[in-house]
Amino acid sequence: MDLDKIVRRGLTGFALAGLLSVGAWAQSQTGSGSTTGSNPSSDDVKQDTKDIRKDKKDVRKDRRDIRSDKRDIAKDKRDMRSDRRDIRKDKKDLANDVVERKEDVNKYGKNSQQVKKDTADIRADRKDLAKDGKDMKADKSDVRHDEADLHKDHKDVQKDQKDLKSDKHDVRHDRKNRRHNHKG
Numbered sequence: 001m002d003l004d005k006i007v008r009r010g011l012t013g014f015a016l017a018g019l020l021s022v023g024a025w026a027q028s029q030t031g032s033g034s035t036t037g038s039n040p041s042s043d044d045v046k047q048d049t050k051d052i053r054k055d056k057k058d059v060r061k062d063r064r065d066i067r068s069d070k071r072d073i074a075k076d077k078r079d080m081r082s083d084r085r086d087i088r089k090d091k092k093d094l095a096n097d098v099v100e101r102k103e104d105v106n107k108y109g110k111n112s113q114q115v116k117k118d119t120a121d122i123r124a125d126r127k128d129l130a131k132d133g134k135d136m137k138a139d140k141s142d143v144r145h146d147e148a149d150l151h152k153d154h155k156d157v158q159k160d161q162k163d164l165k166s167d168k169h170d171v172r173h174d175r176k177n178r179r180h181n182h183k184g
Helices: 002-034 040-108 113-183
Strands: none
Touching (some): 040 113
């Protein structure tokens, strides 16, 4: 009786394993026929369509970057104009303070309070002039960097548009091949 039970359980287990493997095999055959295995041109079309969407997204992003770079360039140029205006004003103030100090030296003497005040004004005007010159140099550098970024973004747009055109061509080609494969 023990031998009979062992044989029955073994055959039942073997039959169950066979049934499961046949079911899995049948399911894999029907599942792959509709997706990837039997029609590679369909997969190409899907992939190329994804590439087209990605390339369009890249073009939009690059154009957004171009607009941002143009805004940055305009802002930096405004800053440069403001710095030029400040430099002209500081040079004028410096020249006026130098003339005023000469007059005060002649009028009050070399070590008077007026002359010391005028000397302090001259020192402050020179400091402002140096700061404005530094700002102007930084703004020029920013403009150069923004223009380089703008150029790079233009190149990226052209590359992405070329990729987009290529992907559209691939989709047309893959669909044409798929039609011919179904007919033949």
